[in-house]
Amino acid sequence: MTKALSKNLVNRRGSDRRPYVVPAKLQQELSICHAHPEKVLFLDIETTGLSHFYDEITIVGWSFDGKAQTLIKGDNPDALLSAASNAEAMITFNGIRFDNKFLKKEFEEIELPPVHIDLMYLCRRAGLKGGQKSIERQLGISFREEIESVDGAAAVLLWHRFLRGDKEALNELIFYNRVDIAAMGAIFDKTIKRLGFQSDLFSKTIQFEEWSAPKYWKELPTFRKRRRLNGRKAATYASVFGNSPATQSRIVGIDLTGSEKRPTGWCVLDGTVAATRLLSTDDDLITATVDAEPTLVSIDSPLCLPYGRLSVFDDDPSREKYGIMRECERELKRRGVNVYPSLIPSMQKLTARGISLAEKFRKLGIPVIESYPGAAQDIMRIPRKGRGVEWLRIGLQDFGISGTFDDDKVTHDELDAITSALVGVFHLAGRSEALGTEHEAPLIIPEMTATDRPVVIGISGPIAAGKTTASRFLEQKGFAYTRFSLVIDEILEERGQEVNRSNRQQLGGEINKSGRQRELAERTIRRVEGRDRIVVDGLRFPEDHAFLVEKFGSNFTHLFIEAGVELRKARFSNRLGKDSSINDRDFESASESEVERKVINLKSLAKATLKNEGSLADLEKNLTTLL
DSSP states (O other), rough: OOEOOTTTTTTOOTTOOOOOOOOHHHHHHHHHHHHHHEEEEEEEEEESSSSSSTTOOOEEEEEEEEEEEEETTSSSOHHHHHHHHHSSEEEESSIIIHHHHHHHHHHHTTOOOOOEEEEEEEHHHTTTTSSSEEEEEEHHHHHOTTSSTOOHHHHHHHHHHHTOHHHHHHHHHHHHEEEEEEHHHHHHHHHHHHHHEOTTSOOOOTTTTHHSSTTTTTTOOOOOOOOGGGGGOOOOOHHHHHHHHGOOEEEEEEESSSTTTTTTEEEHHHEEEEEEEEEEEEHHHHHHHHHHHHSSSEEEOSSOTTTOOOOTTTTTHHHHHHHHHOOOHHHHHHTTTOOOOSHHHHHHHHHHHHHHHHHHHHHHTOOEEEEEEHHHHHHHTTTGGGHHHHHHHHHHHHOOOEEGGSSSSOOOOHHHHHHHHHHHHHHHHTTTEEEEOOSSSSSSOOOOOOOOOOEEEEEEOTTTSSHHHHHHHHHHTTTTEEHHHHHHHHHHHTTOOOOOSSHHHHHHHHHHHOOHHHHHHHHHHHHTTTTEEEEEEEEOOOOHHHHHHHHHGGGGGEEEEOOHHHHHHHHHHHHHTGGGGGGGOOOOHHSHHHHHHHHGGGGGGGGGEEEEOOOOHHHHHHHHHHH
């Protein structure tokens, strides 16, 4: 049996501080390890990345009962499950935060030992900080002479090399994993000695290095042909999107920088073909994007402030109360995806620039979403740019994207712009997740499985062209009806104002000028939330079109209805006697109001234009054909 040294032992971290006292729980755990070293499981995993939510285990290595073993993804896990269930204690490095989450996700039936000693925390008790390799250097442990250059990031690339047929890359990955495990015993030995824990004088001193690096630990398992990712094929553009209308779209991706002095990566993705450039000024970005006539723009930059914040800068009086982080960033952190808070000092100018650009695009009717290439690459299993431009390029090529970046010298900013554009395709195709709140516009990330979205038809056109008649016909066909002016009427009633055309148009102009058009659109859609088919009557501003594409992707169809001026004037006159709310306005003044002047700009944004100059039966027939 073992015991802790006396409480008055000199603290190995420094004689000027209080002696370290081994807590009772840790004493008990260390005693268990010393009593049964053959029952101590030293374990380490390798993964495709850091996110337990999106990434997966590639190999699991362990030393147990005098034998070193390795499980490669796709193999039978029985040996691992048996070792875990028979062990009385497990030793890892950063396993509590990392390995455990992956193991429980990958092997639901696994029974982990009751005692888990995480060396990262144990070392901190002894004043040793840093990663495992750093602590090995501090303690003078040398197991890595043959593989010194490999680290966690390189290990991910070794797995990618193996998937592309490099057998030696798998051997190198296994050996790297075994070195990590072998060194754990030496770290354990030296750390508990520093903490003042030693064996009973009558017991044999245990050297855990002998158990973490048992005889023949360097002998690797015999390689055999393995199923790729457990029989699953890697995702590609064709396998994910199929014949979705999104594949016919043109997406602009922008990997934005915080300053016009630094080049920004810009890409136009036409189907599977990407063309990239480096652009600097906002004017250049806007001109190139407008010229590309995109279905959607996807920007790698925060596009909204954290709820409650008034500005991006630290002198904002609301900073202390509302902080610097949005809910989407918190959620990605919870999923193990590394992301910067939108308002840390290094991000403030970028956030301000992104919000400004998005507003300018939306005023032109160009839909804009916020993307984060790093998260998208994690989800798509493409190595991030931090692991090398070449691997990011290969990952995009493997997914099915081609273009000048195949051969030309391309920057990581341009490759991230391609990834941003790809997020736009995911979004249009209904394969995306919106991370946001009621008060914060969403960050869009890919979702490899399709998500349910309603079919939405938005109808725009000039006064008396037949928008509401068409919308009500669609309502009869099962579409849930909503209209921008219904929300405006609610606001007028809240203010105690009369509900008439004049007040509607005045309030509509006020909302648009104040930058609250998206808020109006949100409330309009909220009226029919949960319905699987929706018709939205009365789009009047380009921002309305942009919002509906951003929210519903390719499931949104914009229909513009028009008719000749004289016919519309006649229809308008016929309605005067039926609707007292419009008897104070004539056709010309109604048509020239601020909220009607931009309606004509919606024609070029619509997917189809319907000329409504015949009978009601003709209109219904044309709508049925479009449906």
